[in-house]
Amino acid sequence: MLSNRLYRALFAAQVVSLLGTGLATVALGLLAYDLTGAGAGAVLGGLLAIKMVANIVVAPVAASLTARMDRRTLLVALDAVRAAVVCVLPWVDAVWQVVALVAVLQVASAAFTPTFQAVIPAVLPDQRDYTRALSLSRLAYDLEALLSPVLAAALLTVVGFSWLFVGTAVGFIGSAALVLTTRLPRPDPVPRRLTAGLTAYLRTPVLRAQVGLNLAAASAGALVLVDTVVIVQVRLGRPVTSVAIALAAFGAGSMATALGLPRLLDREPPRRVMLTAAGTLPVLLLTAPVLITSWPSLLALWVLIGAMYSAVLTPVGRLIRDTSGDLPALFAAQFALSHAGWLVTYLLVAALPVTVAALVLAGVAGLGVGFGVHTWKHEDLFTIMLTKT
Numbered sequence: 001m002l003s004n005r006l007y008r009a010l011f012a013a014q015v016v017s018l019l020g021t022g023l024a025t026v027a028l029g030l031l032a033y034d035l036t037g038a039g040a041g042a043v044l045g046g047l048l049a050i051k052m053v054a055n056i057v058v059a060p061v062a063a064s065l066t067a068r069m070d071r072r073t074l075l076v077a078l079d080a081v082r083a084a085v086v087c088v089l090p091w092v093d094a095v096w097q098v099v100a101l102v103a104v105l106q107v108a109s110a111a112f113t114p115t116f117q118a119v120i121p122a123v124l125p126d127q128r129d130y131t132r133a134l135s136l137s138r139l140a141y142d143l144e145a146l147l148s149p150v151l152a153a154a155l156l157t158v159v160g161f162s163w164l165f166v167g168t169a170v171g172f173i174g175s176a177a178l179v180l181t182t183r184l185p186r187p188d189p190v191p192r193r194l195t196a197g198l199t200a201y202l203r204t205p206v207l208r209a210q211v212g213l214n215l216a217a218a219s220a221g222a223l224v225l226v227d228t229v230v231i232v233q234v235r236l237g238r239p240v241t242s243v244a245i246a247l248a249a250f251g252a253g254s255m256a257t258a259l260g261l262p263r264l265l266d267r268e269p270p271r272r273v274m275l276t277a278a279g280t281l282p283v284l285l286l287t288a289p290v291l292i293t294s295w296p297s298l299l300a301l302w303v304l305i306g307a308m309y310s311a312v313l314t315p316v317g318r319l320i321r322d323t324s325g326d327l328p329a330l331f332a333a334q335f336a337l338s339h340a341g342w343l344v345t346y347l348l349v350a351a352l353p354v355t356v357a358a359l360v361l362a363g364v365a366g367l368g369v370g371f372g373v374h375t376w377k378h379e380d381l382f383t384i385m386l387t388k389t
Contacts, residue, residue: 004123004124004129006123006182006183006184007120007123007124007133009178009179009181009182010116010119010120010123010178010179010182011133011136011137011140012178013174013175013176013178013179014116014137014140014175015140015144016171016174016175016178017079017171017172017174017175018140018141018144018171019144019147019151019167019171020086020167020168020169020170020171020172020174020175021109021144021168021171022144022147022151022152023151023152023155023164023165023167023168023171024086024105024164024165024168026152026161026164027089027152027161027162027164027165027168028047028089028098028102030161030164031089031090031092031098031161031162032047032095032098034161035092035093035094035095035098036095046099047098047099047102048346049343050099050102050103050106051102051106052339052340052342052343052346053343054103054106054107054109054110055106055109055110055335055336055339056336056337056339056340056343057110057336058106058107058110058111059110059111059113059114059332059333059335059336059339060197060198060329060332060333060336062110062111062114062115062332070184071115071118071119071184071185072179072180072182072183072184074111074115075112075115075116075119075176075179075184076176076179076180078108078109078111078112078115079112079172079173079175079176079179080172080173080176081104081108082105082108082109082112082172083168083169083172083173083176084169085101085102085104085105085108086105086165086168086169086172087165087166087169088101089101089165090162090163090165090166110335113335114328114331114332114334114335115328115331117317117331117335118327118328118330118331119184119185120133120137120317121317121320121321121327122184122185122327123184123185127318128262128266130317130318130321131261131262131265131266131315131318132262134314134315134317134318135258135259135261135262135314136258137317138254138255138258138261138310138313138314139255139258139259142251142254142255142258142310143251143255151167152164155167197326197328197329197330197332197333198333198336198337200323200326200329200330200333201330201333201334201337202333204323205375205376205377206271206319206322206323206376207319207320207323207330207333207334208375209371209372209373209375209376210316210319210334210337210338210372211337211341211368211371211372212278212367212368212369212370212371212372212375213274213275213278213312213368213369213372214312214313214316214334214337214338214341214368215341215344215345215364215365215367215368215371216278216281216282216312216364216365216366216368216369216372217278217281217309217312217313217341218338218341218342218344218345219281219282219285219341219345219361219362219364219365219368220281220284220285220305220308220309220361220365221305221309221342221345222342222345222346222348222349222361223285223288223305223349223357223358223361224247224250224302224305224306225247226346226349226350227349227354227357228243228246228247228250228302229243230354231246231292231298231354232246232298235292235293235354236293236294236295236298238295242295245299246298246299246302247302249299249302249303249306250302250303250305250306250309251306252303252306253302253303253304253305253306253307253308253309253310254306254307254309254310255306255310256303256307257306257307257308257310257311257314258310258314261273261310261311261314261315265315265318270315270318270319271376273311273315274311274312274315274372275369275372275373275376276311277307277308277309277311277312278308278312278365278368278369278372279369279373280304280308281305281308281309281312281365281369282362282363282365282366282369283362284301284304284305284308285358285359285361285362285365286358286359286362287301288301288355288358288362289355289358289359292354292358313338316334317331320334341368344364345361345364348360348361348364349361
C-alpha cells in the first residue's frame with residue numbers, strides 16, 4: 001500500500017504528527033514541573049482528564065458539525081490550530097493558561113483523529129491493503145511511544161524543554177503540508193444528527209461488541225501505562241531507566257502483533273482473533289500480582305499484554321469499514337466510546353493499590369469480553385465470504 005502515492009503522503013503525515021505529539025507529552029510534563037514543582041502530578045492528571053473528556057464529547061459532535069466540510073481543508077485547519085497552540089505554550093506562566101491551551105489542543109485533536117481515520121479506507125479500497133494499513137498505523141503509534149522520548153532526551157541535551165514545543169509545531173505543520181499535497185475523497189454531503197454515529201455504531205452488533213472489547217484492552221493498557229513506574233521503582237527498586245525498558249517491552253509486544261496480524265487475518269476471521277486476544281487479557285491481569293514481583297516475569301507479562309492489546313484494537317477499523325456506513329461518524333463513535341473505557345480504567349488504577357487494581361481490572365476486562373462474546377454472535381459478511389473463498 002506504500003506504492004499508493006496518496007496513502008504514502010497520509011501515512012507520512014501521521015508519522016510526523018505523532019512525533020510532534022510525543023515531544024509535546026514530554027514537554028508538558030517538564031512545563032508542569034517548572035510551574036508547580038511537586039504539584040506536577042496533579043496538573044498532569046488534570047490534563048489527562050481534559051484529554052479524555054475532549055475525546056469522549058468532541059469527536060461525535062465534530063463529526064456532525066463538519067459533515068459538509070472538505071476533508072483536506074478540515075485536516076489542514078486542525079493541524080494549524082494545534083501548531084498555533086503549542087507555539088504559545090512556552091510563554092505561559094500560570095497553570096490555568098496551560099489548562100486552557102491544552103483544552104483547545106485536545107479539542108482539535110479529537111476532531112482530527114476520527115476524520116483522518118475515515119479517509120484511509122476511501123484511499124485504500126482493497127481489503128488486504130487496508131488491513132495492512134491498519135497494522136502499519138498501529139506500528140506508527142508504538143514506534144512513537146518508543147522513539148519520541150529518546151528524541152526528546154537527545155534534544156534536551158542541547159536545548160531547553162521549551163524548544164520541544166517548537167518541534168511539536170514543526171510536526172503539525174509538516175502534517176498539514178503533506179495533507180495539502182493530496183486530493184482526498186469528497187465527504188458525504190448528507191448532514192448528520194449529533195448522535196447519528198453513536199446510534200449507528202450501537203445498533204450494529206459487530207461494532208457494539210467493540211464496546212466490551214475496547215474496555216478489556218483499556219483495562220490491561222491502563223495498568224501498564226499508569227502503574228509501570230510504581231511497580232518498577234517502588235516494588236522492584238530498579239532505576240528510572242528500567243521504566244522505559246518496561247514500557248518498551250509493552251510496545252515491542254504490540255509491534256510484533258501489528259507486523260504479524262495482516263497474514264493472520266488473511267487466514268483467520270477477525271472475530272476469532274479479536275475475541276481470543278481479548279479473552280486472554282483478563283487471565284494475564286489475574287496473574288499480574290504474581291508476575292510483577294520479579295523483573296524478568298514483569299517484562300514477559302508486559303510483552304504478552306502488548307501483543308493481545310494490539311490484536312484487539314488493530315482490526316477495529318476493518319470492521320467499521322465493512323459496515324459500509326457513514327465512516328467519519330462511525331470512526332468518531334469508536335474514538336469516543338473507546339476513550340470512555342480509558343477514562344473509567346484510568347480512574348480505577350489511580351484509586352487502587354497495584355495488586356488490587358490488577359484484580360479489579362481483570363474483572364472489568366472479563367465483563368467486557370463477556371459482553372463482546374454475547375453481542376458478536378456471528379461473523380461479519382466479509383468474514384463469511386472470505387471463509388467460503
